Amino acid sequence: MKSSKSFIGLIVVSTIFFIYASGVYKNLQSDSALEVVDFSIDGAKTDPASIKSNPDRSPYYGDLHVHTKYSFDAYVFGTTNSPHDAYRYATGEGITHPLGYEMKLKEPLDFYAVTDHGFYLGMVENYADTSSKQSKQPWSKPFHNINRPENLIVESVGQRSDIFSSVLRQTILQPYPYWHPKTIKAWFTKNIQLALKSFDYEVHKSAWSDVARAAEEFNNPGKFTTFIGYEFTSSTLVEGGNLHRNVIFNSAKAPIRPWTRIDSLNPEHLWTWMDGLRDRGVDSLAMPHNSNGSNGQMFEGETFKGGPIDIEYASKRMRNEPVVEITQVKGTSDTHPMLSPDDEWADFGIMDYRVGSRPPTYSKTQGSYVRDAYLTGLTLEWKRQGNPYKFGLIGSSDTHTGAGSFDESNYWSKVSLLDGTAQGRGTVPLSDERIKLMKEYTKEYNQPLSLLETEDGTYASVGFEQWGASGLAVAWAEKNTRDSIFKAFKRKETFATTGTRIAVRFFAGYDMQSINLNSESMVRDAYVKGVTMGSDLGEQENKIPEFIVWAQRDKNGAPLQRVQIIKGWIEKASGTPHEKVYDVACSDGLDVDPITNRCPDNGARVNINDCSISSNVGATELKSIWADPDFDSNTKAFYYVRVLENPTCRWSTWDAVKAGVKPRPNIHKTIQERAWTSPIWYIPKDDPLDIVPL
Amino acid sequence: MRNKILIFFIIGLIIYVIDIGFNSDNNLNEIYISDSELTNLLLTWKSQVGREPTAIEATNIINNLVEEEILYREALKLGLDNEDRIIKRRLAQKITFLKQETLLKQPSDEVLRSFYNLNKNKYFVQPLYSFTHLYFSKGPDSKKRADKALKELIQNKTPNNSDPFLLGKEFYKNSTDEIIRNFGKSFENVFNKLILDQWSGPYESSYGHHLIFLNSRKDGFNPDWIEIKNQVLNDYFLQSKEEAIKKYLEEIKSEYKVVIDPNFKY
Numbered sequence: 001m002k003s004s005k006s007f008i009g010l011i012v013v014s015t016i017f018f019i020y021a022s023g024v025y026k027n028l029q030s031d032s033a034l035e036v037v038d039f040s041i042d043g044a045k046t047d048p049a050s051i052k053s054n055p056d057r058s059p060y061y062g063d064l065h066v067h068t069k070y071s072f073d074a075y076v077f078g079t080t081n082s083p084h085d086a087y088r089y090a091t092g093e094g095i096t097h098p099l100g101y102e103m104k105l106k107e108p109l110d111f112y113a114v115t116d117h118g119f120y121l122g123m124v125e126n127y128a129d130t131s132s133k134q135s136k137q138p139w140s141k142p143f144h145n146i147n148r149p150e151n152l153i154v155e156s157v158g159q160r161s162d163i164f165s166s167v168l169r170q171t172i173l174q175p176y177p178y179w180h181p182k183t184i185k186a187w188f189t190k191n192i193q194l195a196l197k198s199f200d201y202e203v204h205k206s207a208w209s210d211v212a213r214a215a216e217e218f219n220n221p222g223k224f225t226t227f228i229g230y231e232f233t234s235s236t237l238v239e240g241g242n243l244h245r246n247v248i249f250n251s252a253k254a255p256i257r258p259w260t261r262i263d264s265l266n267p268e269h270l271w272t273w274m275d276g277l278r279d280r281g282v283d284s285l286a287m288p289h290n291s292n293g294s295n296g297q298m299f300e301g302e303t304f305k306g307g308p309i310d311i312e313y314a315s316k317r318m319r320n321e322p323v324v325e326i327t328q329v330k331g332t333s334d335t336h337p338m339l340s341p342d343d344e345w346a347d348f349g350i351m352d353y354r355v356g357s358r359p360p361t362y363s364k365t366q367g368s369y370v371r372d373a374y375l376t377g378l379t380l381e382w383k384r385q386g387n388p389y390k391f392g393l394i395g396s397s398d399t400h401t402g403a404g405s406f407d408e409s410n411y412w413s414k415v416s417l418l419d420g421t422a423q424g425r426g427t428v429p430l431s432d433e434r435i436k437l438m439k440e441y442t443k444e445y446n447q448p449l450s451l452l453e454t455e456d457g458t459y460a461s462v463g464f465e466q467w468g469a470s471g472l473a474v475a476w477a478e479k480n481t482r483d484s485i486f487k488a489f490k491r492k493e494t495f496a497t498t499g500t501r502i503a504v505r506f507f508a509g510y511d512m513q514s515i516n517l518n519s520e521s522m523v524r525d526a527y528v529k530g531v532t533m534g535s536d537l538g539e540q541e542n543k544i545p546e547f548i549v550w551a552q553r554d555k556n557g558a559p560l561q562r563v564q565i566i567k568g569w570i571e572k573a574s575g576t577p578h579e580k581v582y583d584v585a586c587s588d589g590l591d592v593d594p595i596t597n598r599c600p601d602n603g604a605r606v607n608i609n610d611c612s613i614s615s616n617v618g619a620t621e622l623k624s625i626w627a628d629p630d631f632d633s634n635t636k637a638f639y640y641v642r643v644l645e646n647p648t649c650r651w652s653t654w655d656a657v658k659a660g661v662k663p664r665p666n667i668h669k670t671i672q673e674r675a676w677t678s679p680i681w682y683i684p685k686d687d688p689l690d691i692v693p694l
Numbered sequence: 695m696r697n698k699i700l701i702f703f704i705i706g707l708i709i710y711v712i713d714i715g716f717n718s719d720n721n722l723n724e725i726y727i728s729d730s731e732l733t734n735l736l737l738t739w740k741s742q743v744g745r746e747p748t749a750i751e752a753t754n755i756i757n758n759l760v761e762e763e764i765l766y767r768e769a770l771k772l773g774l775d776n777e778d779r780i781i782k783r784r785l786a787q788k789i790t791f792l793k794q795e796t797l798l799k800q801p802s803d804e805v806l807r808s809f810y811n812l813n814k815n816k817y818f819v820q821p822l823y824s825f826t827h828l829y830f831s832k833g834p835d836s837k838k839r840a841d842k843a844l845k846e847l848i849q850n851k852t853p854n855n856s857d858p859f860l861l862g863k864e865f866y867k868n869s870t871d872e873i874i875r876n877f878g879k880s881f882e883n884v885f886n887k888l889i890l891d892q893w894s895g896p897y898e899s900s901y902g903h904h905l906i907f908l909n910s911r912k913d914g915f916n917p918d919w920i921e922i923k924n925q926v927l928n929d930y931f932l933q934s935k936e937e938a939i940k941k942y943l944e945e946i947k948s949e950y951k952v953v954i955d956p957n958f959k960y
Contacts, residue, residue: 042924150762420742518858523858552901555877
């Protein structure tokens with residue numbers, strides 16, 4: 001008996017070994033994530049051929065980072081707005097915040113993409129719905145009816161935080177045993193999530209198709225562009241370094257399901273999947289974000305697995321990730337005062353803890369900021385490893401309410417019930433009741449108690465005070481169509497703003513002085529004679545590159561104060577990185593000091609008692625032709641533009657003014673709204689041009 | 695054997711009747727909203743919006759609260775977490791009802807056309823303007839410079855004192871929304887007064903002053919409904935869905951008596 005058992009066992013093992021060794025198993029598996037579905041809908045939309053194209057290109061403003069009720073965390077924090085609601089918001093309609101007030105844009109946007117977390121997409125809503133199959137399972141209990149109207153109250157915040165930080169994890173990690181038919185199906189279709197008890201593939205797919213359907217319904221060529229998209233929410237295993245990316249597709253055709261962290265945590269595998277889709281005619285791009293909270297992991301000097309970066313890695317990354325989100329509600333990732341001690345504007349939108357960490361845990365600066373990444377890229381290239389960090393710049397909101405919050409004077413932050421009130425986000429002293437409430441729930445749910453006692457009162461201090469009313473993605477495109485805007489991202493002809501509608505042109509070339517800055521043909525001439533943001537500028541013998549910058553203010557915002565060019569380079573002999581900030585145009589007829597490279601103070605001030613600003617100071621537009629005074633033709637360098645508005649009240653000060661209290665101490669009271677362009681890279685001749693295919 | 699089943703059946707029936715008797719609560723259909731609740735509600739609104747709500751806004755806020763409360767009670771009444779079969783059936787019925795409403799059969803053309811006619815304004819295609827403009831960047835003398843240029847244009851001279859505009863000089867088939875997007879609110883009512891093939895101005899935007907030459911105007915119109923049938927259909931479904939919920943709410947609303955302190959002051 002015993003020997004026959006072991007004999008059968010031997011046969012089974014050897015058969016499995018044979019199948020494995022002969023490679024047959026590969027043919028047995030199908031890849032569910034590469035199945036393409038056409039989500040297009042019929043509609044009498046504008047004929048794309050009739051849309052007028054502007055050869056000089058126009059700036060289109062949008063948001064590519066929006067969560068709705070289908071995101072696990074958004075639903076836990078009270079969001080019930082759907083992708084349809086999100087698109088209605090982007091086109092100018094008002095929609096409702098979970099706390100009951102209206103969220104409405106001052107000015108509609110030109111493009112928008114709903115990007116819910118692909119991981120467990122739609123599942124939490126399903127647990128909460130007591131008529132669903134999953135809701136009958138014991139693990140669904142804590143989620144039942146959490147977003148029924150009577151439960152959308154501030155008092156539920158403790159319970160929600162508990163769900164977010166501990167219950168969710170336990171819910172998700174429940175695999176079926178290895179012999180279970182679902183586990184076997186998961187293996188045959190390369191769809192690991194099928195083997196998880198708390199996952200319902202039908203629900204998941206239907207939520208995903210609702211996301212896609214909403215995008216298709218609202219896409220209106222010539223007027224308003226949408227993208228089918230989602231967020232790949234990955235992180236490093238050990239330190240919780242955030243590796244989040246948004247993925248958008250350039251067509252109504254998209255995969256049957258999103259590729260998520262359940263498939264793999266490694267971003268390289270995401271790119272492999274995107275390459276695979278591209279072979280099947282579906283183009284896409286991924287946009288890293290919140291590098292500031294990545295603990296140095298987003299722009300590392302090595303690969304995810306700790307191996308060396310090589311040219312293949314660099315070109316694969318650049319092919320799939322041409323643009324990066326430099327600013328959003330959870331802070332700005334331009335640079336950090338510790339990385340750029342000589343940049344007086346570096347202390348802006350700094351969020352210095354790791355994304356989603358509880359209690360908030362410090363995120364190391366190196367590898368976490370865009371400017372540092374550009375320098376790392378040059379260094380890697382100098383070592384002949386290729387440049388994986390040659391990306392353009394966009395901003396987006398990362399709202400979790402369906403509605404991006406871009407306006408300092410009308411701010412609702414992003415996580416619904418948690419930070420939807422001034423007390424919750426820590427800008428107005430807490431009432432005694434709320435202090436009691438916070439103490440109770442932190443004790444009950446074993447959460448860190450984060451209160452700040454000051455002379456003016458006790459504030460909630462959970463990190464929301466570091467966040468900002470930011471940001472927007474702007475594309476220079478011929479027309480407002482999906483294809484035209486998508487191509488702008490691939491060219492990196494983009495800029496980012498902190499929510500303001502600044503517009504900025506940026507060109508570099510060798511004969512730019514011959515262009516008349518005040519002629520109507522200036523832009524066309526600059527396109528012909530030079531290159532624009534996102535491009536390479538090659539060396540020309542004995543010539544110094546010249547840069548044209550032209551910035552225009554937001555018609556509804558504050559006037560402009562100055563335009564700067566930020567240069568980064570590495571020493572050819574040693575690879576030592578350097579950076580420098582040059583003011584290149586000043587408002588109010590002021591001139592740049594040639595020694596300090598700074599504009600004098602233009603005198604713009606803010607009254608923080610009522611948030612009024614100085615009138616008649618600042619510029620409507622700023623223009624300049626600039627040549628680098630420290631140019632060295634042998635040195636690889638990058639140049640990008642930063643445009644600064646006159647100072648205005650920060651959202652936190654607006655909160656205080658509206659509540660009639662003093663602004664909270666120890667946080668910035670004013671900000672300078674700003675825009676950053678994608679860089680132009682200068683490439684010397686003897687260094688062979690590194691052409692990275694897009 | 696048969697008797698036993700019958701006995702169980704009768705016991706079950708008795709329990710059921712008793713259960714109904716216990717659960718019929720007469721005072722449930724009264725909604726009492728306390729002063730502090732109202733104050734809280736209005737204060738939250740104020741802290742978010744930064745001003746006192748107007749009378750209409752305040753009414754809306756309170757009405758929303760009442761409606762929410764009604765829905766909540768209704769849900770409680772239905773015992774969503776209860777295992778009772780009758781309630782399950784009613785819930786199922788309700789969901790089928792709502793689902794049926796949302797997955798309506800394709801309406802006839804007749805229905806769609808009348809829906810279109812009712813909502814004609816929504817489908818009105820805005821007038822489109824194609825124009826050239828001369829721009830005078832904001833400054834103490836921008837209006838003067840624009841006035842001078844206009845004089846020259848009237849004398850058929852070509853002025854050379856204008857500035858390039860970042861978004862360009864020629865604009866093709868812009869709707870009023872696009873004009874507002876490009877030039878700001880102050881241009882909202884400029885174009886409907888312009889005369890074709892004629893320079894006029896200066897018009898002030900937050901960027902400075904502008905002289906405008908209108909090349910063509912395409913008047914607004916109501917499109918043939920067949921051309922936009924899909925859009926009408928989508929809107930029809932959307933509205934049907936909203937109406938179904940509204941109707942449901944209306945029906946149960948009449949069953950409630952709402953009590954609010956008539957002397958409440960805020």
